[in-house]
Amino acid sequence: MPKTVLVIDDDRDIREVAKTSLELVGGFMVILADSGKSGVDLAQQARPDAIILDLMMPDLDGQQTLVQLKQLPETASIPVIMLTAKVQASKKELVSKGAAGVLVKPFDPMQLSDQVCEILGWTLTGKDVGHDGSPKE
Amino acid sequence: MLMGGRIRLWIIAASVAGLIALAVVSWLSYRNTKELIAANGRLAQAHKLIEDLTALHLLLDDAESSCRGYALSGKDDYLKPYDVALTQLDITTQVLGHDLADDPNRSRQFQELEPIIQARLELMKGLVDARRKRGFEAAVRVVQSDRGKRLADEIRRRISAMQAEERNDLLDRERESRERARSTILVVGVTCLLGIALLLAASVVIYRLNRQSEKDHLALQNAERIQRTILNSAAYSMISTDPAGLIQLANAAAEKWLGYTGAELAGNTVTIVHDARELQSRGDQLTRAMGMPVPGDYQALVTKARYGVADEFECAYIRKDGTRFPVLLAVTALRGGDNDLAGYLMIAADLSDRHAMRKMKDEFVSVVSHELRTPLTSIKGALGLLARGVTGALPPKADEMAQIALTNADRLSRLVDDILDLQRIESGRIAIDMRTCDIADLMRQSVESVHLVAEGEGITIAISPCQGSIRADQERMVQAFVNLLGNAVKFSRRGGRIEFAAERTGSIVVFRVRDEGRGIPKDKLETIFERFEQVDASDAREKGGTGLGLAICRSIVEQHGGRVWAESELGRGSTFCVQLPLAEADAVTAS
Numbered sequence: 001m002p003k004t005v006l007v008i009d010d011d012r013d014i015r016e017v018a019k020t021s022l023e024l025v026g027g028f029m030v031i032l033a034d035s036g037k038s039g040v041d042l043a044q045q046a047r048p049d050a051i052i053l054d055l056m057m058p059d060l061d062g063q064q065t066l067v068q069l070k071q072l073p074e075t076a077s078i079p080v081i082m083l084t085a086k087v088q089a090s091k092k093e094l095v096s097k098g099a100a101g102v103l104v105k106p107f108d109p110m111q112l113s114d115q116v117c118e119i120l121g122w123t124l125t126g127k128d129v130g131h132d133g134s135p136k137e
Numbered sequence: 138m139l140m141g142g143r144i145r146l147w148i149i150a151a152s153v154a155g156l157i158a159l160a161v162v163s164w165l166s167y168r169n170t171k172e173l174i175a176a177n178g179r180l181a182q183a184h185k186l187i188e189d190l191t192a193l194h195l196l197l198d199d200a201e202s203s204c205r206g207y208a209l210s211g212k213d214d215y216l217k218p219y220d221v222a223l224t225q226l227d228i229t230t231q232v233l234g235h236d237l238a239d240d241p242n243r244s245r246q247f248q249e250l251e252p253i254i255q256a257r258l259e260l261m262k263g264l265v266d267a268r269r270k271r272g273f274e275a276a277v278r279v280v281q282s283d284r285g286k287r288l289a290d291e292i293r294r295r296i297s298a299m300q301a302e303e304r305n306d307l308l309d310r311e312r313e314s315r316e317r318a319r320s321t322i323l324v325v326g327v328t329c330l331l332g333i334a335l336l337l338a339a340s341v342v343i344y345r346l347n348r349q350s351e352k353d354h355l356a357l358q359n360a361e362r363i364q365r366t367i368l369n370s371a372a373y374s375m376i377s378t379d380p381a382g383l384i385q386l387a388n389a390a391a392e393k394w395l396g397y398t399g400a401e402l403a404g405n406t407v408t409i410v411h412d413a414r415e416l417q418s419r420g421d422q423l424t425r426a427m428g429m430p431v432p433g434d435y436q437a438l439v440t441k442a443r444y445g446v447a448d449e450f451e452c453a454y455i456r457k458d459g460t461r462f463p464v465l466l467a468v469t470a471l472r473g474g475d476n477d478l479a480g481y482l483m484i485a486a487d488l489s490d491r492h493a494m495r496k497m498k499d500e501f502v503s504v505v506s507h508e509l510r511t512p513l514t515s516i517k518g519a520l521g522l523l524a525r526g527v528t529g530a531l532p533p534k535a536d537e538m539a540q541i542a543l544t545n546a547d548r549l550s551r552l553v554d555d556i557l558d559l560q561r562i563e564s565g566r567i568a569i570d571m572r573t574c575d576i577a578d579l580m581r582q583s584v585e586s587v588h589l590v591a592e593g594e595g596i597t598i599a600i601s602p603c604q605g606s607i608r609a610d611q612e613r614m615v616q617a618f619v620n621l622l623g624n625a626v627k628f629s630r631r632g633g634r635i636e637f638a639a640e641r642t643g644s645i646v647v648f649r650v651r652d653e654g655r656g657i658p659k660d661k662l663e664t665i666f667e668r669f670e671q672v673d674a675s676d677a678r679e680k681g682g683t684g685l686g687l688a689i690c691r692s693i694v695e696q697h698g699g700r701v702w703a704e705s706e707l708g709r710g711s712t713f714c715v716q717l718p719l720a721e722a723d724a725v726t727a728s
Contacts, residue, residue, distance in 0.1 A: 011511050017518030024527045056507050085510040106514040106550050109521035 008039030026113025036060030151339030158332030208276035382435030396457035577602035583618035628654035
């Protein structure tokens with residue numbers, strides 16, 4: 001089973017690019033949410049293997065979404081990678097709130113999957129990635 | 138001498154001169170009056186003398202005619218005037234004798250006269266006796282003897298002479314008197330004129346001095362007024378204190394900003410407008426920096442100034458109502474005539490606006506950063522996928538276009554990064570995480586970042602570190618070095634060689650990045666550190682620089698208290714030098 005990644009970002013284009021990149025380069029299954037609130041709901045339902053979460057969003061912003069995700073029992077164990085524009089990044093602070101890592105925008109679409117795997121300790125061997133690194137059927 | 142003193146002196150001088158003149162005039166008047174009185178007395182005397190002599194003469198004549206009358210008639214009645222005359226003559230002679238006693242000349246003359254008068258009286262007596270005793274004929278014979286006539290003539294002559302002399306004397310004395318009076322009047326007149334002249338002169342001088350004094354006073358008042366106006370119109374708060382930190386004066390700006398009146402501030406220690414914690418922390422800071430204990434009271438504000446070190450720092454001012462605002466405070470020591478400490482002057486510039494601006498700028502940077510990066514993300518993302526064939530192979534021309542688009546999207550992205558970086562670094566708001574960094578480590582880390590690219594061009598980088606460490610924000614310092622190394626790689630030929638060395642002298646260390654590239658013309662050695670300046674305009678496109686790298690590098694280095702400069706010769710390569718202070722411990726052990 002390919003890993004599922006939930007991408008929460010209020011910008012449609014970034015969602016599309018991220019989806020295309022993660023699917024075509026990393027072989028992930030990608031689901032999308034366009035706001036913090038809908039992201040939390042979707043995460044509860046779909047239980048993705050990882051969440052990529054944009055920091056700057058209107059209404060419920062990235063930090064608040066992160067806090068919520070970590071509080072809810074269904075989603076607390078899902079690793080979250082924060083997506084930030086360089087300036088606002090306070091890596092330490094985000095990690096202390098429960099983020100598994102931080103990605104900086106603009107990201108290299110070729111490297112997005114690599115970076116995701118690096119942060120989460122996964123191995124990328126093309127499509128159908130297994131948690132322990134061994135390719136699955 | 139002060140104006141008041143001079144005026145006093147002149148008034149005293151004028152008064153003395155006036156008094157002296159008055160005294161002289163008084164004395165002269167007194168003397169003159171005395172003389173006039175004396176002269177008058179003598180005049181009276183002379184007149185009396187002349188009258189007495191005349192009276193004497195008349196008496197003698199009276200006696201004579203009385204005798205002759207008796208001689209003629211033989212009647213006793215005719216002798217009555219004679220008897221009276223005799224008595225009178227006695228008295229008159231005595232009086233004259235007495236009056237003339239003081240004048241030896243007259244006295245002598247009178248003494249010579251007396252016997253003649255006596256003789257004439259005897260003759261009269263003889264005549265009377267002759268008639269009485271011997272009858273008419275005998276009396277006629279006496280009269281006819283002429284002796285009486287001769288005596289009478291002599292007496293007349295002498296008396297006339299005496300009277301004439303007396304009159305002449307009188308005239309002389311009168312003339313003398315008149316002359317003396319005249320000369321006295323002259324002297325008095327001159328003295329009076331002199332006195333008046335002196336007084337006038339003194340008055341003029343005093344008037345002038347007074348006017349000058351008034352002018353000076355006015356000038357002083359003006360100067361004071363201007364000073365006060367300047368102090369009070371200044372857009373800075375100015376507070377002066379005594380050497381113990383007690384407030385003496387506060388200008389209008391201070392009163393307005395702090396909400397106290399000058400009177401309320403005066404006499405209080407200046408720390409009432411400061412934050413106690415800030416003072417304590419500054420005290421601690423100074424204690425460390427100056428190597429002597431500085432308490433967290435007013436001393437924390439003034440110690441540096443007292444040592445003659447220019448002191449300017451940011452702190453908070455606390456208003457009367459407890460609210461606070463940021464200020465830039467400059468403290469100077471005020472010294473008196475003989476360099477004694479007279480107090481301190483604290484000038485504060487309100488930074489509220491500046492801080493607000495800074496906050497706005499930071500927020501702006503934050504917002505812009507996000508706003509620019511969002512579309513860039515999509516652009517780079519989409520183009521990246523396109524250009525790398527992830528979405529499928531592209532026809533050659535499309536592929537070329539996609540590549541161009543991607544390259545420039547990358548450039549744009551780097552540009553945004555650099556601009557925002559520079560903005561944050563220059564505004565000093567970037568969080569500088571100062572640590573002690575080992576020099577060799579820093580250098581190795583920096584080289585690692587460019588090592589791949591260098592390898593790709595066959596360029597070797599030789600590192601020659603030195604012992605020691607610097608206080609630096611590791612990430613930033615590496616960024617600065619990477620900048621220089623990246624440039625060196627960019628401008629080196631294939632297979633070229635770059636040297637990255639560090640050398641320490643005293644308490645500083647100098648890093649040098651040397652390349653064998655094409656060099657930099659002398660007139661550009663400074664300007665290349667400016668924003669968007671590149672040696673050659675085509676460099677931007679070819680070498681892919683943003684034109685901000687060196688500006689960012691300089692900003693970082695200067696934030697660390699160092700400096701960066703370039704040395705180069707056209708065609709012979711360039712050396713970029715970075716000078717930084719060694720970490721304290723190292724500096725101390727430096728030989």
